[in-house]
Every structure is written in structure tokens, then in C-alpha cells.
Amino acid sequence: MPAGLRIAPTSSTRAISLLRTVQFTHPPTCPCHSNPSHHHHGPSLHKSPGIAQARRTLATPIDRSRQKEYAFEMAASSIRYGPGVTKEVGMDFKNLGAKRVIIVTDSTVAKLDAMAQAHQGLSREGIEYTVFDKVRVEPKDYSIKEAIAFAKEYGPDAFLAVGGGSVIDTAKLMNLYTSFPDADFLDFVNAPLGKGLPITKPLLPLVAVPTTAGTGSETTGTAIFDLVDKKAKTGIAHRYLKPTLGICDPLNTRTMPPAVHASSGLDVLCHSLESWTAIPYYERTPRPDNPIKRPAYQGSNPISDIFSFQALKSTVQYLPRAVKDPDDFEAQSQMLLAATLAGVGFGNAGVHLCHGMSYPISGQNKGYKHAGYAIESPIIPHGVSVAVTAPTVFRFTAASNPERHLQAAEAFGVDISQVKKESAGEVLAEALQEFLVDLGDQPRGLKALGFDSGDIDGLVEGTLPQKRVLDLAPNLAADVETEREQLRGLFEDAMSY
Incomplete structure (x- = not known):
């Protein structure tokens, strides 16, 4: 557990139980398997490249080429x-x-x-x-x-x-x-x-x-x-x-307006989804020649996974409540906890395409001002700029790890028991679209923010320098020209949904 993490008795028992799972025992325990009557629906945590398989990578033979990472670090306030x-x-x-x-x-x-x-x-x-x-x-x-x-x-x-x-x-x-x-x-x-x-x-x-x-x-x-x-x-x-x-x-x-609750919560949503689906830490290159050079964003790892996935589930459960009822203090409290959990998760695993693409979306705003923000200047709130591409992004990344994307879809309430792996991206994208629409007052694509096809080249060029996060994106090409075409396709697909 990150040093100093203390949760008051008023926090939920579920969150406390989850945090305690970070202190692994041998053999590793699973929160759902603490209930002997529990049955997994669809791919289980122990059958997917998720938490359990990530643990097993600790025994993976060292890469003798000395190009790929072989370790991860955990740091949190x-x-x-x-x-x-x-x-x-x-x-x-x-x-x-x-x-x-x-x-x-x-x-x-x-x-x-x-x-x-x-x-x-x-x-x-x-x-x-x-x-x-x-x-x-x-x-x-x-x-x-x-x-x-x-x-x-x-x-x-x-x-x-x-x-x-x-x-x-x-x-x-x-x-x-x-x-x-x-x-x-x-x-x-x-x-x-x-x-x-x-x-x-x-x-x-x-x-x-x-x-x-x-x-x-x-x-x-x-x-x-x-x-x-x-x-x-x-x-x-x-x-x-x-x-x-x-x-x-x-x-x-409790003083946050509903629009700020929504956009802030969408940042939590994407922090958790991106860190959960980022490339595994052991696939990141280059391996640092000195630990001081090991980046803060390292790729998904078995400790970050615990925090990221719980943050995802909490956000799906509590964000709609926090947005729709300003007096729902339980939901607001749970969203603050979810934001902190996601911070521990993505602060060590990193984020990828939603955030990488969001930076030029915000930076190249053509005059859009999001409703509910009491400021005079145009603004695309960070959470809005991140979430607007999320359905497109996770449709694209799903082929890298269908099981993990299906687990994410299940967190949204989707029955994945009969879903084929090749449909994982579409299923998660549809779940995200439905969640965003139900949340209310969210732009349904880049066109709603004032962008059109003529802006795509600028958005792509503004994304390419975001190497710190793009390096963690599944399925993204290594060569710049192919990467540029992939990003162009993603921005085109994100124009509307």
C-alpha cells in the first residue's frame, strides 16, 4: 500500500477491502473468490491478461536484449x-x-x-x-x-x-x-x-x-x-x-456545480480505463540504464491494476448520481475516493490515446464554451476533451487485449458471457457511448465542439509530440507515418457518435 494511505471509517467497506488486496498473500487472493459461491461471467480475472496474469509476469525470464523493461516502481503521495x-x-x-x-x-x-x-x-x-x-x-x-x-x-x-x-x-x-x-x-x-x-x-x-x-x-x-x-x-x-x-x-x-462534477468525473473514467488498458510495463522500451530515468508512466502493472479497476467501477456507479443530485453526498464522497484511487493507478501505469488526443483538442479550441462553467473565456474542460474520443479509442485498442476490454465493458453492466473476443471493442465503445449520453450535456463527438474534417491535420500534428503517453498506447504503430495515419483515422471516427 502506498505509504501514508489512510482512509477514515466513513469510507466504504468495499474500498477498504480492495485497498487491502494490494498487500498480497501467497497464494494471491481475489476479492470475488473470497465468496465461495461467486461465479465469474465471461473471462475471469484469472483467465485474462489482467491482474492475475500480470502477477505471473513477475516470473517472466529477463529480456536478454536489454531493450524491454523488467521492473516497475510504485510511488504515490x-x-x-x-x-x-x-x-x-x-x-x-x-x-x-x-x-x-x-x-x-x-x-x-x-x-x-x-x-x-x-x-x-x-x-x-x-x-x-x-x-x-x-x-x-x-x-x-x-x-x-x-x-x-x-x-x-x-x-x-x-x-x-x-x-x-x-x-x-x-x-x-x-x-x-x-x-x-x-x-x-x-x-x-x-x-x-x-x-x-x-x-x-x-x-x-x-x-x-x-x-x-x-x-x-x-x-x-x-x-x-x-x-x-x-x-x-x-x-x-x-x-x-x-x-x-x-x-x-x-x-x-460539495460546492462543485453539476457540470464540473461531470467533466471531472469523466477524467476519472478515462484515467482508470486508459491505465487499465495501457501496454504492460514489461513491454515498454527502452529499459532505463539508471533507475532515475525510469518514467513515472510505466505501463499497466499488477498494483496499478487494482486501483484503476476499482476506480472504474466506482465511477460507473457513482458519477451519474453525483451529477444528477447535488445533495447526494455519498456519491460525491465516493467520486473523490475514486479520483484518488485512479490517481494512484494512472500515476504509475500512465494514460494513453484519450489523453494524448485531448491535448490538441483543448489547445486548438475554436471558441467552444462548455455549459455550466462560470468563466467568460472559451473552454473545453479537460474531462470533456478526454472523453469525447473514448468510444473511438477503445474500439481501436481492444484487439490488443480483448479480455481486458471485455472486463471493462462488464464494469458498465454489460453481460459479456456470450460476447466474442473480436467484438470487445465495439461492445465497450457502445457501453461508453450510452454512459456519456445518459450523463447528459456531453458533446457527441468533435463536431459538437466546433471541429470539422479540415481541422484533423492540426489535431494529428498536435498529438504526435505527446510521446510520453503515446508510447503506452496499444496497437499504435512504431513508425511515424503509419502512426500519423492511425491518428487521422481516430480523429475522423471521433467526429460524431
């Missing part, structure tokens, strides 16, 4: 989960020995109770602090640079992020460039858009208090933003970026 835990944040900084803290937030969250508790907690412990409340939703490189300049001038010894993924990601980058004050902005940005240099030393303490249930950024070492001149999203990913502590307080997500 310490997590504290429970209603009301935000009030402990001042004590946390005192325990860390912090003397000078920057609270990072945005103009909307600055007015909410989570920020009031942050002020009270730090003041109560006598900790000096200042507030940066100019974080931009869906950050741009220039908004990140403004935040970095503020942090360098203040000279903090710790950071507190209170807000959604945009806030937490901005705080991560403020922390990074304060710790490396002489670095060029592109030094650590993912290659080929940046230099992709490794982060060579631990950063300052960062405590993250999420107020949305989506990104899982409170537990990952990833920070995403728009590189404006390239018209593409990119980011920085390294284990040292992950927060020291994530404080997951379900009381803080």
Missing part, C-alpha cells in the same frame, strides 16, 4: 481521507517544520470554506503565509510563469494547494522552479516539446487539498499546462513532483 480533515492542515505544516508558506488557489476557490480553513489552520499554528490566487483554470505556460515568479520572490519553504487539478499542478511547478531557480522553463518539460531533463533532487513540502473529484493530482507526479506557441498541452512528470500529502476531504467537493 501520502493520502488522508475523511470528512473534515481540512482542519488539520495547520498542524501538518507545523509538523513539517514550515515557517513560510504559499497558499496556491484560484479566484473562485479563494471564497470557499476550504480556503477559510486553510487561513485559520495556518494562523492558529502561527505560521507565516501569503496567498497566490491567480491560478488559471486549464493553465497556460504564461500563467504558470507568473505563478513561478511570485513564488521565487516570496521564497517559501513549503506550499499549500487548495483547489482542483489546475491549482495543484500550478503549485507543483511553482515548487519545481523555486527549487531549481536557474533552470530554463523548458528544461523539465516533456520531450520533444521540452528537454525532458530528470529532476535530480527532492523539492519543498507540498500539501494538496483537492476541491474537485477528477484529476487525482493530489497523488501524482504530473503537472499539465498549455504550451501556447505550440498549440498543444504538455507537462512535466516526475516522482519528485508529487505532493508530500494529499488531504482528501469530501466536504470540499
Whole structure:
């Protein structure tokens, strides 16, 4: 279990039981087999290249060519989960020995109770602090640079992020460039858009208090933003970026509007599906010649699988409830937990095509403004840009591992007992389409976002640099020209459903 993961008694028994399965016994146990009367329908976990088979790969002979990976690592922030835990944040900084803290937030969250508790907690412990409340939703490189300049001038010894993924990601980058004050902005940005240099030393303490249930950024070492001149999203990913502590307080997500619940939850959905279906860690190349070069996104592995699949099931069960009933606090709490579970899963396994294709979709927005977002500028929320291609993507990737895609379809309630393997992609795509339509107010393809066939070349070229995630995509060609044609076909197919 990732160090520090503590779930309050108010969390569901099912989630606690699942997390405990990470502490494998011998022989390995299966949650469903703890019930002797349980019968699998269709491909079981023990017959598929899923959890059980992934475990068996630990005994796979070492690749003598020394090209493929042979190991995986697990890294996640310490997590504290429970209603009301935000009030402990001042004590946390005192325990860390912090003397000078920057609270990072945005103009909307600055007015909410989570920020009031942050002020009270730090003041109560006598900790000096200042507030940066100019974080931009869906950050741009220039908004990140403004935040970095503020942090360098203040000279903090710790950071507190209170807000959604945009806030937490901005705080991560403020922390990074304060710790490396002489670095060029592109030094650590993912290659080929940046230099992709490794982060060579631990950063300052960062405590993250999420107020949305989506990104899982409170537990990952990833920070995403728009590189404006390239018209593409990119980011920085390294284990040292992950927060020291994530404080997951379900009381803080009750202020989310339904549209934000929906788009944030769709990010959880795709985090879990993409990490569940990513290439296995032992197929990733090249094998690093030094462990510091092992990427945060490693491919599916037997520990990430546990977190990713439970996050998928929870999202299918609770997201529609959280969107349709603002007073369904159980569903909202479960979605916050699902976001964190998915963060542990994809933060180590990685995501692939839905996210890789989403970055130019957001970055090349032609003026679309998603309903329910109280901002004046055009916006395609991250979760919307990711989910709009999901039916197409999983129809494409299914041939790589039909059993695993069928298991995903089963999580949506599909009876897969009579489904043939060659139909796995279509079955999962149909289940996703139905889920998105039932959720309401979701664009049914790229045309609904304002794109047409004339935009495909730009979308493809904006996707190709996303090597960090494309390398984890099943069925994607190794040569660039074939890959370009595959991406063109995917964008064409995603125009409408």
C-alpha cells in the first residue's frame, strides 16, 4: 500500500477491502473468490491478461536484449481521507517544520470554506503565509510563469494547494522552479516539446487539498499546462513532483456545480480505463540504464491494476448520481475516493490515446464554451476533451487485449458471457457511448465542439509530440507515418457518435 494511505471509517467497506488486496498473500487472493459461491461471467480475472496474469509476469525470464523493461516502481503521495480533515492542515505544516508558506488557489476557490480553513489552520499554528490566487483554470505556460515568479520572490519553504487539478499542478511547478531557480522553463518539460531533463533532487513540502473529484493530482507526479506557441498541452512528470500529502476531504467537493462534477468525473473514467488498458510495463522500451530515468508512466502493472479497476467501477456507479443530485453526498464522497484511487493507478501505469488526443483538442479550441462553467473565456474542460474520443479509442485498442476490454465493458453492466473476443471493442465503445449520453450535456463527438474534417491535420500534428503517453498506447504503430495515419483515422471516427 502506498505509504501514508489512510482512509477514515466513513469510507466504504468495499474500498477498504480492495485497498487491502494490494498487500498480497501467497497464494494471491481475489476479492470475488473470497465468496465461495461467486461465479465469474465471461473471462475471469484469472483467465485474462489482467491482474492475475500480470502477477505471473513477475516470473517472466529477463529480456536478454536489454531493450524491454523488467521492473516497475510504485510511488504515490501520502493520502488522508475523511470528512473534515481540512482542519488539520495547520498542524501538518507545523509538523513539517514550515515557517513560510504559499497558499496556491484560484479566484473562485479563494471564497470557499476550504480556503477559510486553510487561513485559520495556518494562523492558529502561527505560521507565516501569503496567498497566490491567480491560478488559471486549464493553465497556460504564461500563467504558470507568473505563478513561478511570485513564488521565487516570496521564497517559501513549503506550499499549500487548495483547489482542483489546475491549482495543484500550478503549485507543483511553482515548487519545481523555486527549487531549481536557474533552470530554463523548458528544461523539465516533456520531450520533444521540452528537454525532458530528470529532476535530480527532492523539492519543498507540498500539501494538496483537492476541491474537485477528477484529476487525482493530489497523488501524482504530473503537472499539465498549455504550451501556447505550440498549440498543444504538455507537462512535466516526475516522482519528485508529487505532493508530500494529499488531504482528501469530501466536504470540499460539495460546492462543485453539476457540470464540473461531470467533466471531472469523466477524467476519472478515462484515467482508470486508459491505465487499465495501457501496454504492460514489461513491454515498454527502452529499459532505463539508471533507475532515475525510469518514467513515472510505466505501463499497466499488477498494483496499478487494482486501483484503476476499482476506480472504474466506482465511477460507473457513482458519477451519474453525483451529477444528477447535488445533495447526494455519498456519491460525491465516493467520486473523490475514486479520483484518488485512479490517481494512484494512472500515476504509475500512465494514460494513453484519450489523453494524448485531448491535448490538441483543448489547445486548438475554436471558441467552444462548455455549459455550466462560470468563466467568460472559451473552454473545453479537460474531462470533456478526454472523453469525447473514448468510444473511438477503445474500439481501436481492444484487439490488443480483448479480455481486458471485455472486463471493462462488464464494469458498465454489460453481460459479456456470450460476447466474442473480436467484438470487445465495439461492445465497450457502445457501453461508453450510452454512459456519456445518459450523463447528459456531453458533446457527441468533435463536431459538437466546433471541429470539422479540415481541422484533423492540426489535431494529428498536435498529438504526435505527446510521446510520453503515446508510447503506452496499444496497437499504435512504431513508425511515424503509419502512426500519423492511425491518428487521422481516430480523429475522423471521433467526429460524431
